[in-house]
Amino acid sequence: MKFFRSLQTKTALAFLAVSAVSLLALLMVADRHYSRQIREHAEADLRTADSILHHLYRPSEGPLPGDVAHRFSAVTRTDVSFVKDGELAGTTMPPLLRDLFARQIKAVPGPVPERNLDGHVLLEHACSSADGWTHYLHRPLEESLLEARSLRWWMIITGLVILMAAGLSGFRLAVSVTRPVRDLVRGTRDVKEGRLDRRLSVDRADEVGELSRSFNDMIARLQERERIRSTMDKVVSHEIAEEILKGDIKPGGEIRFSTVLFSDIRGFTEISESHEPQELVKFLNDYLTLMSQIVEKNKGVIDKYIGDSVMALFGAPVNHEGDVDNGLDTAMEMLWKLKEFNYRRAWEGKPAVTIGIGLNTGPVVAGNMGSEKRLNYTVLGDAVNLASRLERLTRIYSVHCLVSEFTQRESRRGFVFRELDLVRVKGRSTAVRIYELCEQGENKDRQTEMLQRFQNARQFYLLKDWERSARLFKQVLELCPGDGPSQLYLSRIEQLAKSPPPETWDGVYYYASR
Numbered sequence: 001m002k003f004f005r006s007l008q009t010k011t012a013l014a015f016l017a018v019s020a021v022s023l024l025a026l027l028m029v030a031d032r033h034y035s036r037q038i039r040e041h042a043e044a045d046l047r048t049a050d051s052i053l054h055h056l057y058r059p060s061e062g063p064l065p066g067d068v069a070h071r072f073s074a075v076t077r078t079d080v081s082f083v084k085d086g087e088l089a090g091t092t093m094p095p096l097l098r099d100l101f102a103r104q105i106k107a108v109p110g111p112v113p114e115r116n117l118d119g120h121v122l123l124e125h126a127c128s129s130a131d132g133w134t135h136y137l138h139r140p141l142e143e144s145l146l147e148a149r150s151l152r153w154w155m156i157i158t159g160l161v162i163l164m165a166a167g168l169s170g171f172r173l174a175v176s177v178t179r180p181v182r183d184l185v186r187g188t189r190d191v192k193e194g195r196l197d198r199r200l201s202v203d204r205a206d207e208v209g210e211l212s213r214s215f216n217d218m219i220a221r222l223q224e225r226e227r228i229r230s231t232m233d234k235v236v237s238h239e240i241a242e243e244i245l246k247g248d249i250k251p252g253g254e255i256r257f258s259t260v261l262f263s264d265i266r267g268f269t270e271i272s273e274s275h276e277p278q279e280l281v282k283f284l285n286d287y288l289t290l291m292s293q294i295v296e297k298n299k300g301v302i303d304k305y306i307g308d309s310v311m312a313l314f315g316a317p318v319n320h321e322g323d324v325d326n327g328l329d330t331a332m333e334m335l336w337k338l339k340e341f342n343y344r345r346a347w348e349g350k351p352a353v354t355i356g357i358g359l360n361t362g363p364v365v366a367g368n369m370g371s372e373k374r375l376n377y378t379v380l381g382d383a384v385n386l387a388s389r390l391e392r393l394t395r396i397y398s399v400h401c402l403v404s405e406f407t408q409r410e411s412r413r414g415f416v417f418r419e420l421d422l423v424r425v426k427g428r429s430t431a432v433r434i435y436e437l438c439e440q441g442e443n444k445d446r447q448t449e450m451l452q453r454f455q456n457a458r459q460f461y462l463l464k465d466w467e468r469s470a471r472l473f474k475q476v477l478e479l480c481p482g483d484g485p486s487q488l489y490l491s492r493i494e495q496l497a498k499s500p501p502p503e504t505w506d507g508v509y510y511y512a513s514r
Contacts, residue, residue, distance in 0.1 A: 043125070046125035056068065063089050070092055079097075079138040080092055080136070083134045084133050086105055086109045087102075100118055104117070114141070115138070122140055253365040253368070254367055256315055256379070258313055258314060258323065259327035260311070260312075260379065261327050261387065262391035263309065264310075264356050264392075265308040274351075284308060287353065288308075298330045301316070314327040316379055317377065328407070331437055335439065356391050356399075357391060358388065358391030358401075358402050359407050360383050360404040361383065361404065362382070362383030362386075363383060364381040383406075389425040390434060398484020399420070399485065402420070403417070403435050416447070417437060418454060419458070420436050422508050423510070426511060431508040453472050453476050454476050456472050457473045457486075458489070462507040470493045
């Protein structure tokens with residue numbers, strides 16, 4: 001059935017059907033025209049035979065003698081009958097036809113153009129004389145049309161030959177028409193599957209050739225667009241590339257509720273000084289590739305690379321369910337993968353790499369920003385600035401990841417947070433609580449005890465009970481040697497004990513530097 005559904009078969013059958021109908025109509029017209037001409041010639045022959053008979057026949061002498069009549073019939077190929085007063089006096093017709101003719105003459109006297117004698121159709125011509133004699137000339141219609149029938153068979157055979165030739169021509173025409181259409185269908189399937197390497201041959205100057213040229217032009221434009229998209233995917237994230245390629249790019253933005261992540265390599269200046277330029281570029285490419293894969297795996301978008309820093313977005317330009325938790329997952333996975341990265345570097349005799357990560361969640365202005373001629377998709381706002389400040393504060397608190405209270409509050413998963421401080425950073429008039437995103441240790445009870453003692457130490461710190469606060473922070477260091485936040489608080493307590501804060505002190509620590 002698939003064969004009969006193909007365009008090539010339909011085209012060939014349609015051409016063959018039209019050819020067959022046209023040829024049949026032509027044969028019918030030709031047969032009818034030729035049969036009419038044969039009949040007219042036969043009637044003319046009867047009239048000629050009648051003229052000859054008038055030279056031989058004298059009505060007053062009665063009918064022609066039998067031998068004369070039969071010679072006349074043989075020469076003119078016409079039967080002759082003589083009738084008087086409805087009685088058949090003589091005829092050259094065979095006995096069977098003679099009896100039938102005699103009965104018809106008695107029943108219905110008079111000549112007719114065409115006489116039917118029990119299925120034998122005769123063309124008839126009659127002539128009457130004044131003394132009552134009438135002679136009838138007959139010629140069998142079947143015999144007159146015998147030549148037409150022979151010609152009809154030749155016409156049928158010729159028609160079949162012509163029809164076969166028309167079928168072959170129709171098939172060739174169908175192939176020539178449908179071949180480029182089939183190529184176009186295959187090319188369209190390739191485009192649908194993402195293969196843009198097909199080109200159609202253009203060897204026609206008609207509409208089909210124009211369609212093939214248009215298809216090739218479309219493929220060329222798609223390849224160019226794909227090349228631009230591929231290049232842009234290497235420069236910006238896929239989602240941002242899609243946003244840019246939507247069409248009408250204009251400066252402007254929209255408010256988005258997003259989680260912003262900043263990560264930065266600590267001590268990158270020292271690393272860059274100890275590496276050759278090419279080696280440094282390779283190191284950065286390996287590191288940034290690893291971090292970018294983690295971001296994209298967790299449905300994030302790389303906004304930009306700032307040297308060794310990565311700025312990632314969760315919630316712009318595309319929203320996903322659980323963007324806040326996706327950002328936290330990304331931070332945790334960055335720290336885990338960094339351990340594997342450092343393990344490989346240790347085998348190569350290279351120093352370990354440490355990073356700081358800052359996350360904040362809030363409304364941002366997202367969109368294409370820049371000039372009319374050069375735009376860059378990015379996000380702006382206080383939420384972005386705070387995320388950047390938190391990344392820098394990881395150095396001061398000696399932790400790997402800091403998150404704001406807004407991110408901690410929006411999290412819906414069982415992440416472990418440690419409340420570290422209440423700070424006011426440069427550029428913000430209000431204080432914000434900051435948390436450390438903690439890795440879940442193997443000894444959960446020990447970790448829980450450490451976190452509880454740290455919180456108790458902070459409470460005494462806020463109550464200005466420096467002695468109890470310091471004692472608890474030292475206990476935290478016994479449980480977790482080298483804990484950066486505890487060491488920082490011990491240093492603060494030492495200074496505050498020497499120079500007590502005012503009565504209005506609320507425990508907020510202000511960082512004036514960026």
